[in-house]
Amino acid sequence: MSAYDPHEIEPRWEKAWEDARLFVADERSDKPPFYALHMFPYPSGDLHMGHVEAFSLADAVARYQRLQGREVMNPIGWDSFGLPAENAAISRGADPEAWTYANIETHAATMRRMGFAWDWSRRLHTSDPEYYKWTQWLFIQLYEAGWAYRAQADVNWCPNDQTVLANEQVIDGRCERCDTVVTKKSLTQWFLKITDFADRLLSDMDQLTGTWPERVLTLQRNWIGRSEGAEVTFTVGDEEVVVYTTRPDTLYGATFFVVAPEHPSAREWAARGGVADEFDAFLRRVQARTDVDRQAADASKDGLFLGVHAVNPVNGEQLPVYAADYVLMGYGTGAIMCVPGHDQRDLDFARQYDLPVRIVIRPEGDDLPDPRTMSVAAAGDGLVVNSGAYDGLGWREAKQRITDDLADRGLGRHAVNYRLRDWLISRQRYWGAPIPIIHCAACGEVAVPVDDLPVRLPDANEIDFSHSGEAPLATAEAFVHAACPSCGGAARRDTDTMDTFVDSSWYYLRYCSPHRDDVAFSADAVARWMPVDQYTGGIEHAILHLLYSRFFTKALHDLGHVDFVEPFTRLKSQGQVIMDGAAMSKSRGNLVEPRGIIDEYGADTLRATMLFAGPIEDDVDWADVSTTGMFKFLSRLTRLTDEHVASPAGPAAEAAADEDLRRATHRTIRDVTADFDAFKYNTALAKLMALTNEVSAAIRERGQGGDGPQHALEVIAIMLSPVAPHVAEEIWNRLGHHGFVAEQRWPEYDDSLLVEHTLEVPVQVDGRVRDTISITAGASQDDVVALAQQSDNVRRHLADRETVKLIWVPDRLLNLVTRPA
């Protein structure tokens, strides 16, 4: 039987670590602190393969930093509020709280079997009153600063989950959780003013360049969607109407004017224009369409002439005013000037409603397009034409000048717009943190005083979950009725709960001092640990969670609670674990359970397999990876250790062989260290395997014993320990050590031992390898050429040819360039 029995080894070391409280971060250590954070899990069922990969990465980072001499904080917690608990409650009559905490225990048990070096003493759950008390406190801080407000708006509504959704939670017009087509609903809801931070969310990304994946930064940049242009004032009758445009240089090309159907003036203008009934019908038609419908491929535009005209401030022209569904109320001012010659959407609309087209930019090098027949708008660069005094200017210059001139007349100004909208955080759900606001008929909105926090969730048995379409908390009478904190009169609590992304936007601060019941986080602890040194997690949170957390940090900074503006100094995103090319799921029948793999091969094999599968940021297809390969490696390594230990110092090793192994060991230290620094665990493992093969050859073929193999195996044990920690402890122990390998120092290499004395270098003739020759390191070009010319094969290829050039890359390669003699 194999010497490697993970089922005996793993529990033994897990207990030893725990007994020694090895991974509890010490607040008073004088080692440099290192905050290793992974995105905490949502507890649905047991851990899945995606968790295993994410945590294997996170733990490798933390254990590596510990070996590098840092005092590491590697905490664990659960993002434990959320919809699935409630859905389970509705469909199976379970108690959301019981369901959630049972799942957490299942998670925790599997995590312990995986041997993750969590600091369990900092464990937190966002659904604990001790936690959400401070989530509510944070909400109040934002509210008092004017960054949380209630407004009526057309919001995204998921008819299946019976709740509103943030823009970020709507994917292709569908609910990100259940894929139901999202509809619009006009509701009064709570928003957080993330748009106030749009410019800083963008500009502070400079601090993250190089330490965050470029892809994540790009996603955030796109999401924020900054554009520069101008606001220009048109008039309709005696009413001023402001439009936003990125192309004020095309103002002279405007031939009509469009407002969003929901524009506040639209109905009044329609009435004035004598088309009120048509407008009402139009509005109903537009609102019946979902976003999915509106964004469908055909992109046909629905519009209605309102019977009134808008006056263009640059030339006094009268432009017909339309309401159309391709203009959105939520962006800019909900009104646009339309330049069909230079905007594709406007051109499409003009063709559909037979409106005139005018060219005001002459495209560089091209003829003027024919405005009567063109079907592709002229979007490129060029010189301004048909624009009065501005003719002949470059479009960039015209943009500047026209805007400046309008500003002088009080009819315009330079303006910046963002795609980003305020964050809608109200949810009509039970299992979340109640919004700590009381509505009083006399006093209006009143924040719950800090001393009264937390606003506790009522028990689930007080809730009528069958009451769909309304906030579940509204059905708990005892919860709803409250005294107004301001006047003491009878009042009602807000019955919405907060989006769970609010909970997860600050948990990294709570980890610093998770047991404090007088503050959300202690200033000292935050000063010690924050910002996070290394954050790891899935790319799926590239926008939502990371953007919200950055926003919270900036808000807390402005309120004086923290002295930094970015929470996560470095970020690494791992790919997803899939099976046969598709996401794993029970319904697809392609689910692989971590427990099954642990039962068969042990946790180390599972962890190492995940990290060996390929670059960590790439997806892993479980169908392509081999647990048996990794199990064989760990078995072979263990067996080799035993063979080494059992053999006496061995027959006197040949000096040369000993030197080879020593050089291989030092080269491996150098290369694996670089790989760990770059998160390249797949190649790090490959190099540890290669060194293991070298040790094997040294012992078995050369009969080498003693220091060389001992040192190589010690190095392997330490460098393997972040990835396969149990077997690394076992090997370390069998090599005769008593302390934990987890507490050793990462090995260092000696440059002088890397030098090879004899090298094999290729000799090329005209770029083709014709032989390899053996040279001494540092040999001169002349010596090498002389050696090369002794090679039969090289000589044959030089016959009848004249050498015209020599390329000698010292110690690497010789190339003889020839031509026919």
Next chain:
RNA sequence: GCUCCGGUGGCGGAACAGGCAGACGCGCAGGUCUCAAAAACCUGUACCUACGGGUGUGAGGGUUCGAGUCCCUCCCGGAGCACCA
């Protein structure tokens, strides 16, 4: 449509900063051990070959003594955004 990634053996993937393409592993083939099998171990494994060599990193061009790597054009795949004025 726009933006950003990527394309290397049967498979996952290696290749510093332009210098011997295919590390490491899987799979496969052959062998040792065995009554046999499993396990373990050993050897081989890009393709073609008249055994000299030739061809190969999606396709085609270019730069260079030399290109998987740099430049241009194109094809394919993936991701994100998408009536954002």
